[in-house]
Amino acid sequence: MEEEAEAEEQQRFSYQQRLKAAVHYTVGCLCEEVALDKEMQFSKQTIAAISELTFRQCENFAKDLEMFARHARRTTINTEDVKLLARRSNSLLKYITDKSEEIAQINVERKARKKKKSEDGNHNSRELAEAGVVESEK
Amino acid sequence: MEGVGAGAGFRKELVSRLLHAHFKDDKTKGAVSGDSLQLMAELLKIFVVEAAVRAVRQAQAEDAILVDVDQLEKVLPQLLLDF
Numbered sequence: 001m002e003e004e005a006e007a008e009e010q011q012r013f014s015y016q017q018r019l020k021a022a023v024h025y026t027v028g029c030l031c032e033e034v035a036l037d038k039e040m041q042f043s044k045q046t047i048a049a050i051s052e053l054t055f056r057q058c059e060n061f062a063k064d065l066e067m068f069a070r071h072a073r074r075t076t077i078n079t080e081d082v083k084l085l086a087r088r089s090n091s092l093l094k095y096i097t098d099k100s101e102e103i104a105q106i107n108v109e110r111k112a113r114k115k116k117k118s119e120d121g122n123h124n125s126r127e128l129a130e131a132g133v134v135e136s137e138k
Numbered sequence: 139m140e141g142v143g144a145g146a147g148f149r150k151e152l153v154s155r156l157l158h159a160h161f162k163d164d165k166t167k168g169a170v171s172g173d174s175l176q177l178m179a180e181l182l183k184i185f186v187v188e189a190a191v192r193a194v195r196q197a198q199a200e201d202a203i204l205v206d207v208d209q210l211e212k213v214l215p216q217l218l219l220d221f
Contacts, residue, residue, distance in 0.1 A: 029146030062160035
């Protein structure tokens with residue numbers, strides 16, 4: 001039984017390592033962009049430190065989001081909860097609020113385009129069907 | 139913030155896994171809305187970029203040739219307070 005618990009612990013540990021590695025990769029890419037923009041190099045330790053920082057900050061974010069949703073008596077986390085995370089800095093809050101509207105807008109447009117596509121598709125197949133009916137009646 | 143535009147970023151799936159790994163409540167383990175994941179990805183991106191840019195500014199103020207952990211440490215307290 002101890003072996004099982006140990007194996008599970010190992011699995012959880014390696015999963016966490018994979019997550020950290022994925023974060024590290026993204027952090028590396030973002031820092032590279034900043035480095036190019038500001039013409040300043042980052043040491044490897046700095047990138048690793050930012051990566052570790054981001055990973056730990058996610059834990060705080062996750063717990064907060066969970067609590068905000070529960071406070072609002074919801075089981076699903078939504079954008080209002082995320083906006084609350086950004087409350088401590090005014091400029092951050094404004095940026096996030098603007099972004100959330102941008103995202104909502106993009107998704108509305110995307111859904112409208114999908115709906116139009118499927119409507120056009122139905123329209124075309126209806127035309128073909130009617131043409132077919134007329135043909136056979138002849 | 140305009141310098142770092144539509145380049146790198148956090149993928150939605152990664153964000154989802156990161157959050158789920160830390161959820162405590164069994165009821166929440168279901169659900170983060172898609173829009174929220176995108177917004178969280180933005181927030182995380184800003185977090186990283188802010189950390190990086192502030193560290194750069196510190197290094198520039200110190201006339202350092204590269205951004206090392208020493209510079210990052212100095213900007214850390216304010217960064218964490220802002221988030």
